[in-house]
Amino acid sequence: MNPIKRYSRLNLVIIATLSICFILSGCGKVGPYSQKTSVMALKKEARTTEVKMGDISVTVSGEGTLKPVRTTSLYYENLSGSLKKLLIKENDIVKAGQIVAEINPTDINNKIADQEIQVINWWPVRMEQLNENLRMAEANLNRVKLELDSAQKTNSEKDNIERLSLQYDQQNNAYQNALWNKKLGQIEYQRDRRNLQGLRKTATARFLKSPVNGTVVFVEPISLNETIYPGMVIARIEDANNTIFQMTTSEAKYISGAADAMLKLNNSYNVTLYDPQTSDELNRGPNQIFLKFNSSIPKTEFNKIVKAQLTITKHNVLLIPKSVFYEQNGKYMVDALLDNKTQKVEIKRGLADSDMVEVISGLSVGQQVIERSKYGY
Numbered sequence: 533m534n535p536i537k538r539y540s541r542l543n544l545v546i547i548a549t550l551s552i553c554f555i556l557s558g559c560g561k562v563g564p565y566s567q568k569t570s571v572m573a574l575k576k577e578a579r580t581t582e583v584k585m586g587d588i589s590v591t592v593s594g595e596g597t598l599k600p601v602r603t604t605s606l607y608y609e610n611l612s613g614s615l616k617k618l619l620i621k622e623n624d625i626v627k628a629g630q631i632v633a634e635i636n637p638t639d640i641n642n643k644i645a646d647q648e649i650q651v652i653n654w655w656p657v658r659m660e661q662l663n664e665n666l667r668m669a670e671a672n673l674n675r676v677k678l679e680l681d682s683a684q685k686t687n688s689e690k691d692n693i694e695r696l697s698l699q700y701d702q703q704n705n706a707y708q709n710a711l712w713n714k715k716l717g718q719i720e721y722q723r724d725r726r727n728l729q730g731l732r733k734t735a736t737a738r739f740l741k742s743p744v745n746g747t748v749v750f751v752e753p754i755s756l757n758e759t760i761y762p763g764m765v766i767a768r769i770e771d772a773n774n775t776i777f778q779m780t781t782s783e784a785k786y787i788s789g790a791a792d793a794m795l796k797l798n799n800s801y802n803v804t805l806y807d808p809q810t811s812d813e814l815n816r817g818p819n820q821i822f823l824k825f826n827s828s829i830p831k832t833e834f835n836k837i838v839k840a841q842l843t844i845t846k847h848n849v850l851l852i853p854k855s856v857f858y859e860q861n862g863k864y865m866v867d868a869l870l871d872n873k874t875q876k877v878e879i880k881r882g883l884a885d886s887d888m889v890e891v892i893s894g895l896s897v898g899q900q901v902i903e904r905s906k907y908g909y
Contacts, residue, residue, distance in 0.1 A: 580869060580900045583852055588890050589845040590883045594781030596840050598832045600770030601812050604744055606632060607765050611737050613637040614757045620767060623833050624748040632748075632767060633740040635760050640735050647728040655721045662714045669710040673703040744771045749834055770834065776806050776814070777823040777830075779840055784819040786882050787844060788892065795823055796841040802826040803842075844883060850891040855903045857881065857889055869900040877901075 613635035620632045680696040682688075750768040760766070777795060781787075787805065795803045806824035808814040814822065823842070832838060857866045857879065868877045879894030895901070 579903045581853055581856060581903055583850055583891065583895045583897055583899045583901060585848050585897055586851045586888070587845065587847045588849060588851060588883050588885055588888055589843065590783075590885050591841060591843045592781045592783040592787075593839075593841050594779050594784075595837055596777050596779035597835050597837055598830065599776055599778050599814065599834060600747075600749060601774035601776055601808075601814065603749055603768040603770050603813065604742075604746070605765045606740055606742065606767045606769065607763055608635065608737070608740060608760060610762055611635070611637055611734055612759065612761050613640070613738065615754055615760050616738075616756070618751070618754060618756070618766075620748050620751060622748055622751055626742045626746060626748060626769060628742060628745050630742050631739045632742055635738050635740075637734060637738050640731065640738070644728070644731045644735060647724065647731055651721070651724050651728050655724065659714075659717055659721065662710070662717045666707075666710040666714050669703070669707040673700070673707045676700045676703045740766065742769055744769060744773075746770045746772045747775075747834065772829060775825060775829050777803065777825070777840070778814070778820055779823060779842060780817065780820050781842070782819055783883075784821045786884070786890075787821055788882060789846065792845045792847075793823065794843045796843070797830050797832065797838055799830065801828060801830060846883060846890065849882070850895060850897060851888045852891055852895070852901060853903065854884060854887060854889050856901045858904060866895065867902040867904075868895070869902065874902060 615633065616636050617634040618632075619634075620626060626632060676696060676699045680693070680700050683693050683696055746769045748767055749770045752764075752766050754760070754766065777797075779795075789805070791805065793803045793805065795801045803823040803825055806822040808816065808822060816822070852866065857864050859865070860876075864879050864881045866877050866879055867874050869875075877894055880892040882890030882892045884890065
């Protein structure tokens with residue numbers, strides 16, 4: 533055989549053998565190598581950020597109504613009569629002490645006149661008579677006592693002493709009765725005076741007054757001259773110091789805790805979040821919050837729906853970038869670095885502006901969280 537041809541065949545065999553070895557050794561696995569390189573690149577691209585404390589300010593829009601926290605019922609406690617005047621209507625602004633209604637108390641003027649005759653005219657004459665009776669009884673008792681003492685000293689006859697002793701007992705009883713009658717008269721006189729004062733007070737009470745500054749939210753449809761009974765509610769007034777704004781907004785579930793807030797209606801009003809008490813006449817609906825006015829109150833009708841904007845500012849709260857959190861199965865999650873490992877953490881979020889999100893719970897200041905990117909980190 534030709535030596536040149538034999539050498540060429542040998543070279544081909546060697547080249548083929550080396551190629552097979554190269555492939556079997558994995559040196560030519562371009563796909564896995566590229567995948568490994570891509571994972572490393574992704575890990576290098578994953579960025580972390582630190583949970584920090586800061587301030588956040590958010591403006592939300594919605595609508596709402598002015599509502600009373602609780603109302604004060606107006607009624608006569610112990611007085612009945614016919615309605616003479618009704619001086620209020622719904623949505624009127626009233627002041628504490630302002631007269632809102634007047635009635636003609638049943639027979640009150642006749643009772644006052646009779647009692648005045650008793651106290652002013654009759655009792656002075658009666659007390660003078662009682663005093664005179666007491667003076668006469670005391671004089672008779674002293675006279676008989678002197679006669680009895682004289683008879684006993686002069687050793688008068690026994691029958692005379694017994695007669696004077698009997699007279700003394702009788703006069704003493706008369707004196708005690710006169711003394712008791714005077715005391716009883718004084719008691720009855722004071723009782724009649726108190727009754728007169730009560731009647732006069734009742735007559736004054738024919739004027740029904742508002743106990744608070746506020747707004748009339750209900751007036752019973754009563755006609756003039758209609759009979760008013762004790763405990764019958766004539767009107768209800770909302771206390772101006774207990775007025776709230778019930779606002780509906782899609783962001784309601786994220787608004788919580790102490791915060792500075794400014795409510796814009798027809799004007800701007802400083803407000804704070806209000807948590808209804810058991811005794812309050814309030815019902816919370818879906819996506820609703822309650823706001824309590826810190827100073828002035830808008831002059832808006834109760835239960836009238838108006839457009840509203842609420843600006844809330846919270847200071848020194850936990851904040852993370854919006855690029856960090858995501859929603860999964862209805863829960864808000866972040867990927868946090870714990871012991872150099874990535875771990876999913878559920879959080880409760882609060883307010884969110886264009887860049888940052890408030891964290892209510894789930895994270896603590898200084899923790900490292902991974903920012904989300906197109907690679908899934």
